[in-house]
Amino acid sequence: MxxxxxxxxxxxxxxxxxxxxxxxxxxxxxxxxxxxxxxxxxxxxxxxxxxxxxxxxxxxxxxxxxxxxxxxxxxxxxxxxxxxxxxxxxxxxxxxxxxxxxxxxxxxxxxxxxxxxxxxxxxxxxxxxxxxxxxxxxxxxxxxxxxxxxxxxxxxxxxxxxxxxxxxxxxxxxxxxxxxxxxxxxxxxxxxxxxxxxxxxxxxxxxxxxxxxxxxxxASPTTEAAEPPGALGSAGLPDNGWAAVQAARSADRPRAAEYLETYFDWREDVSGDRCGGVDSGVLCGFGWRDGRTIAYAAQCGTPTSPAGFRTAARLVRLASRLGIPVLTLVDTPGAANDAAAERAGAGAAIAELFEAVASAAVPITTLVIGEGGSGGALAFAAPGSTWVTPGAYFSVTSPEAAAAILKLPADEVPALADRLRLRPQDLVDLGIARSVVGPARRV
CATH class of the missing domain: 3.90.226.10 (2-enoyl-CoA Hydratase; Chain A, domain 1)
Known part of the structure; x- marks a missing residue:
């Protein structure tokens, strides 16, 4: 050919x-x-x-x-x-x-x-x-x-x-x-x-x-927002903040790929940021669900690199231009913060995604499915349209990082997790999440 x-x-x-x-x-x-x-x-x-x-x-x-x-x-x-x-x-x-x-x-x-x-x-x-x-x-x-x-x-x-x-x-x-x-x-x-x-x-x-x-x-635009996926797994609401962190970090809990497979009838991925980078820890593309198209940008539980943020921003801008609603899944311990990430423009890449979400002409729906670590997670989240699973958390920073910033000993970390009000039910009380989602339905 x-x-x-x-x-x-x-x-x-x-x-x-x-x-x-x-x-x-x-x-x-x-x-x-x-x-x-x-x-x-x-x-x-x-x-x-x-x-x-x-x-x-x-x-x-x-x-x-x-x-x-x-x-x-x-x-x-x-x-x-x-x-x-x-x-x-x-x-x-x-x-x-x-x-x-x-x-x-x-x-x-x-x-x-x-x-x-x-x-x-x-x-x-x-x-x-x-x-x-x-x-x-x-x-x-x-x-x-x-x-x-x-x-x-x-x-x-x-x-x-x-x-x-x-x-x-x-x-x-x-x-x-x-x-x-x-x-x-x-x-x-x-x-x-x-x-x-x-x-x-x-x-x-x-x-x-x-x-x-x-x-x-x-070629299938729609004005209707994506419904948030239901929760996978059987986790109940955590009693305290540290329990929430441990549940989100469990190696056994469902990840983004499983959520996407459950949510969509079928889907096609896009790959890369168009300027030299690919982040395998971010899945982006378009999926078919109940007779219509929904775009998705999903974190897979790893630190998100500049390429991941730029690929997600590219996805959101394309969906916005074509009139296709977006689903984002939040699951990251935070943005990659090593020297390579700084050299690749981590700050500018995160800013690019914040801008794409803020200026989108289509509805964006967010579900926090695991760790919600600081600004690297927040960049994927839609203000006023975020839900959370029972086995997830969202925090200004990790309890360990909070202890380091506040110069507290390591044995204070579990208590700090509670003080940060990062549990799913806390996020609803604070107005960060609209609600804790129930069990998923299979398509």
């Missing part, structure tokens, strides 16, 4: 494809800068590929969801981006916006068309402007082989959800212009996944199903 023709790739994932009628822009025979032999090269590319440009744009159905499809034809001058490419992509996004249709970009390009000079490079600005103007609709990119240059830096990397085929070459620098000593593995879809720049590697046979699931999820 990576190097297959654009039309064959479309047939693999969609039905009923209809090309958009895009007027041909006037172009001299040898291109906008009079490149010698360009006309002959273009004619040969058309004969070889059966297409008259490097990109096909049209509408089709992926599963039961109608979408605008942008598919690059690598056989036409390496899928390079020229003037007419820009014309078609711009028209595709305009159609998506006017019709309220999601956009799926199937990318295979080496970048800008050298024979068009700066006229080719300037198409990246047109494409970026068109994509930015269509942020009211979901945008999904599929990275084929290769996805380099401006194709990666516009349609590829800017999409809401980024999928990639195994082994695809992905990077801003193409193979002929990168440093000679650069490791080839740095320019792969797998590397981009590890570095938080791709959401998922998808086998070609699975792509139609995965795309249909994503389109169903992202």
């Amino acid at each position: 990576s190097r297959a023709s654009a039309r064959s790739v479309i047939k693999e994932i969609a039905t009923g494809f209809e090309d958009l009628d895009v007027p041909r822009s006037g172009e001299p025979e040898d291109g906008p800068i009079g490149w010698p032999g360009y006309h002959a090269a273009r004619e040969a590319a058309a004969e070889r590929s059966g297409e008259d440009e490097s990109v096909l744009c049209g509408t089709a159905k992926i599963g039961e969801v109608e979408a605008v499809v942008i598919a690059f034809e690598f056989g036409f001058l390496g899928g390079s981006i020229g003037q007419r490419t820009g014309d078609r992509v711009e028209a595709a996004f305009a159609r998506a916006t006017s019709a309220g249709l999601p956009v799926v970009s199937l990318i295979a390009t080496g970048g800008s068309r050298m024979q068009h000079g700066m006229r080719a490079l300037s198409q990246l600005q047109r494409i970026a402007r068109a994509a930015a103007g269509a942020r009211s609709v979901p945008q999904i990119s599929v990275l084929r082989d290769p996805t380099t240059g401006g194709g990666w830096a516009t349609l590829g990397a800017s999409a809401d959800v980024i999928l990639a085929l195994p082994g695809a070459q992905v990077g801003f620098a193409g193979s002929r212009v990168r440093p000679s000593d650069a490791p080839a593995e740095a320019y792969t879809a797998e590397a981009k996944l590890a570095w938080g720049q791709v959401d998922r590697i998808v086998q070609p046979a699975d792509l139609p199903t995965v795309l249909e699931r994503w389109l169903r999820l992202l």
Whole structure:
């Protein structure tokens, strides 16, 4: 599928494809800068590929969801981006916006068309402007082989959800212009996944199903808030603060993954902060429950890194833009506070999530399912819309940290836990939580 023709790739994932009628822009025979032999090269590319440009744009159905499809034809001058490419992509996004249709970009390009000079490079600005103007609709990119240059830096990397085929070459620098000593593995879809720049590697046979699931999820806005999950496990309310802390720290209690599996019929994860980081202790994505979509950002009981906060912020902003309510699950001893976290901008990352939650245009529902350790937990919580399980706690800081700050001996820690009023019932009395949730129902 990576190097297959654009039309064959479309047939693999969609039905009923209809090309958009895009007027041909006037172009001299040898291109906008009079490149010698360009006309002959273009004619040969058309004969070889059966297409008259490097990109096909049209509408089709992926599963039961109608979408605008942008598919690059690598056989036409390496899928390079020229003037007419820009014309078609711009028209595709305009159609998506006017019709309220999601956009799926199937990318295979080496970048800008050298024979068009700066006229080719300037198409990246047109494409970026068109994509930015269509942020009211979901945008999904599929990275084929290769996805380099401006194709990666516009349609590829800017999409809401980024999928990639195994082994695809992905990077801003193409193979002929990168440093000679650069490791080839740095320019792969797998590397981009590890570095938080791709959401998922998808086998070609699975792509139609995965795309249909994503389109169903992202194209299903709703104004109704997510209901909080019920509690898993059989923990009763704790008698004192230290008992609450011990219950939340128990290795046997249910964690975020179990809550998500119980709550949703099915779900799809997003991965990474888009700038080099992945936090495996934060699960983010979109799930299907009772016929509608709910986004989620869930802590898994580990210290949350800057990448975790940035990924959650990215999730909240996307859900807010598409009109999808959000569920957050709080469970962390606190934000990661080692030197690596400080170097990666822990404070700025936490601030980013606080801002995303505070400015969200959709309802956010929070359930505290384990430890609620200080600001690293609070950044995931929705003011006025937070619930708590019987086996959880939420505190200004951990009892141990409070003892250190107040210069108290370690044997004072259990008593401090009580003074901090961190039990589930205390949180309700203080107005931090709306209530303690009852047992979960299985979907």
